[in-house]
Amino acid sequence: MITTYIIIGIVIALAVLLCFALAIASFSFENYYDKLKKIQQCRNTYGITTLQYVTEINNRYFDKRLKxxxxxxxxxxxxxxxxxxxxxxxxxxxxxxxxxxxxxxxxARQDYEGNKLKKNWRMKKAGRICGLFFMPLMIAGAILSLLQVFNVLKDILFLIIGLSCLGLGVLIFIYAIILKYKEIKIEKEASDYAIEFLSEILTQPELDLCKDLLNSARLTYWASLLKTLLSWTFLAPKDNMFK
Ligand SMILES: [Zn+2]
Structure with a gap:
């Protein structure tokens, strides 16, 4: 009896979690574009154009290396x-x-100071290739396993191959999640550097607005991770695993 209640409890908790995650996922993009529209109206009090700003940062931090x-x-x-x-x-x-x-x-600064950005690009490229195999592996794996389990295919080898395909599919899925998580960390660091650059010319209230925009941009990356995590439920809107 107690076990039944525990199972019901877990199912309800998972359902609530799922709804919460889906709400974040759909809210984050709207939230970002709303903030973007609002902050597009605000001129910086320093009176600098974006082009002048990039030139200045390029001279100061990158020895004019950026084109x-x-x-x-x-x-x-x-x-x-x-x-x-x-x-x-x-x-x-x-x-x-x-x-x-x-x-x-x-x-640019991440690229200038180390190799984590390039490493992430390479991992994403590999991920895009692996991602092509995800659905075929899962479908082939499921069909082979089921046919063997229901005795249509007699040889046990088919079950082994089927389960191996499913296992590979799951590994690709985990790789996609890890990659998205790593990307969020890279995005966060880029935004932290951004605030550092901006703090040289903006006032505190202006800086707070920029922080707010960059934070809401980062939320869209979390949304993307959640969407990938929930993609198997078919409830989440579609999101490319290795976008
Ligand atoms: Zn970025």
Whole structure:
């Protein structure tokens, strides 16, 4: 009797946890875009444009090693020694643009000071290739195992192969989760560096707004991890395992 109650308790706790996680996942993206829109309206009191700011940080921290290129709107990013910014970001002097660019400069600093960023890129590349095999392995594994268990395939070898496929699938899943978790840590550090860069020119209230935006951006990475964790329930909205 007691065991039944314990099981019911565990199932309810899991269901509550699941709802909570799904709520975070769907809330985090809206929350980020709301904050982004709001902070896009705020001009920095220092009166610097994003382009001037990047040039200044490049001179001071990177011995002018960073190159600046253009990219499409919303695709601002960092890749080896290159900061790519859209025209809109470059000419803007909003706090949002400064915060986003500072985060990318934070990645540049990670790349400049060590190899963890490149290592993460390599792991993600490997992950994308492994990810292609995830579904085929799970489906083949399940079919082979079931057919053997229900005696359609007699040879025990089919069960062994089936379970091995399922095992490999689970390993790929765990790899995806570990990678997402590592990425969150890298994102956090890039944002910490961003705040350090920004603290040189912004006032405390401006800095708080930028921190708030960067924190809500990080929440979207947690959401992505939760989505991957819950992808097997088919309740969570789809998210690429190795995005
Ligand atoms: Zn980032």
């Amino acid at each position: 600046l290129t253009r990219c499409r709107e919303f695709y601002d990013h960092y890749s080896t020694n290159i900061i790519a910014l859209s025209d809109k970001t470059m000419s803007s002097n909003s706090l949002a643009s400064l915060a986003i660019v500072s985060h990318e400069l934070g990645h």
